Amino acid sequence: MSALNALTIAAARDALRARQITSAELTEACLGAIEAAGALNAFVHHTPEIARAQAAAADARLAAGDAPSLCGIPLGIKDLFCTKGVPSQAASNILRGFRPEYESTVTQNLWDAGAVMLGKVNMDEFAMGSSNETSCYGNVVNPWRRGNDPTPLTPGGSSGGSASAVAADLCLGATGTDTGGSIRQPAAFTGIVGIKPTYGRVSRWGVVAFASSLDQAGPMTKTVRDAAIMLGTMASHDPKDSTSADLPVPDFEAALTGDIRGRKIGIPREYRMDGMPPEIERLWSEGAAMLRDAGAEIIDISLPHTKYALPAYYVVAPAEASSNLARYDGVRYGHRAKLGPGDGITEMYEKTRAEGFGDEVQRRIMIGTYVLSAGFYDAYYNRARKVRALIKRDFEQVFAAGIDAILTPATPSAAFGLGEMADASPVEMYLNDVFTVTVNLAGLPGIAVPTGYDAKGLPLGLQLIGKPWGEGDLLNHAYVLERAAGFVGKPAKWW
């Protein structure tokens, strides 16, 4: 058996249940790997005491038999999730020192199933970013490199710490969150699997809010099967989240039959962007061929409002963010600025927020404030919500016409170098989400699967988009793609 921390969740589960390994051994292997991977800056709050206690409890449960799939499995938790007594600061200075008095529903579900928390992982501040360069903890580094070129690359964002940690085998899986592509883009940049479920499948309670109508948590894992296992535990109906769906959670792993004969896969022509790199185009057509070889029917489709998804997103998401982030005022938790003589409450708010929020977060709050302000609400916010309705209708129409899943590239390129976008405008950075953001606007499930490499040997991923509540089917399509592509690459260890 290779290093224990390199196991998939499914393989570790089987070995744990067969009593070939213990959760204590598995957890120590991960803690050791984390200790040796400081250069990646993926883990930012380490919780070895909690991990060892949970591992011991899991081993007891395993010994008693009848342990759930995630029992004894060590995971990384994105810093956006509130974890009781453990720093949870959304990678922001404004939440420095914040230790929640409560546990998010998603993490509670994981602990109830016996999972082990290794620590909190890095991310873009308040999940706003596509390169993990806006974190108060500093950049996360992608374990992948361009061959022998030591240039540090971005793992993508905002769930960059989760992606880097899973790709480098620091943990068996990690939680991510996705508002415009923050699970799928980093998964594609690091050669792992990431699924954003249907809006409402996973509770948002206790997850620091960015844009409430778009945010959804999901697993980031080494394989599609692991994603199915972990999603099954993360998902639940939660009365504490009013948008949580009151639907039973199916057995997603059981949906992985590998049989997609007769399924109709849509290829949206609007995703063929001007100037798309030939290697992305090739990856996409190879993916379509793999699904066709598996017996699916490939059909050209049109999603006519695709072009307007990014501008609509960059109205709706900042508008919601400006409202959600109003709570960081230096009164109830987190940072409060030092006040000068004569400073009143307005100065306290303004100084606290100027010191606590980074540039990108400040920018988005201000854009949101502007589009919601008197006189512009109709011109920007209401118009964007109407365009959002049209984007959702595009998808409804193709699904109504019999399409089962939609295949697109996950990202417009492979991982780029940290700092390479430093001189780019905010809008250029936003283009990273061009293929993923439509899915959040429409509330659909989407999954990124690694299927190939660029010319420099970096992983590339494809995205499959499914019908609402059809995660099982979607995972099965992804499973077929994963098996056909046979992507087994791992980054060469340099850290």
Added chain:
Amino acid sequence: MSIDIDTARKVAHLARIRVPEARLPALADQLSGILSFMEQLNEVDVTGIEPMTSVTPMRLKRRADVVTDGNIQASILKNAPDAREGFFAVPKVVE
């Protein structure tokens, strides 16, 4: 629509974020760039389209109007930068 320095100052104040005068021109530029990107939305015919208000068609659940928790004052104040005598403390608001 482009944002001038006065508008940038006003937006920063509305957002309760202190922005030094020297940084306002750059901020106005960046906000204008983002807004001009959004102008593309004006190309879309939205006649007769209702603004999307709910991702999944659903009626929000109701529950009985009763207290479901409470008596957790210490927990609530635990993370406050300044808590005194069971309250959040802030600079004087009323003269």
